[in-house]
Ligand SMILES: [Ca+2]
């Protein structure tokens with residue numbers, strides 16, 4: 001199963017709109033610093049909080065893993081990731097994920113990264129993502145609307161549904177694999193602007 005234009009657009013969107021926090025066209029530890037600040041603010045944490053420390057560690061491990069893979073190919077010592085590097089990385093791990101619902105051991109570091117994402121979405125820290133959590137990350141009215149549509153798609157219009165960490169992992173894997181816009185994992189980041 002090859003990737004298609006929908007998949008490429010989705011991965012590009014994820015890179016530019018979500019990962020590249022400071023909008024400089026690359027993903028690096030500078031973006032992790034931005035996410036850390038946002039997380040600290042959202043969860044009302046102190047600068048020296050162990051939770052905050054764990055959160056940024058997860059993100060850095062993940063970025064370093066992508067760099068290790070992309071640098072291996074170029075033989076270089078790049079410290080930031082381009083959209084093309086990222087797409088190639090996603091294509092590579094996608095091969096290992098097709099048909100799976102859990103991370104293979106070769107990608108075990110992804111669980112920690114997914115845990116960090118889950119923590120961002122779980123705004124009230126009760127270890128599940130409710131519709132309220134999902135909508136509360138909206139940036140503006142338009143974003144709020146697309147999140148409502150995304151939620152309906154993911155949960156089959158069940159407003160009382162809760163997304164636990166196991167289901168969230170499945171949806172994230174589907175996000176990385178799916179070439180079909182109808183698959184619900186495509187909407188886990190709450191947008192239709194692919
Ligand atoms: Ca950046």
Ligand SMILES: [Ca+2]
Nearest residue numbers: 122124126128
């Ligand atoms: Ca929650």
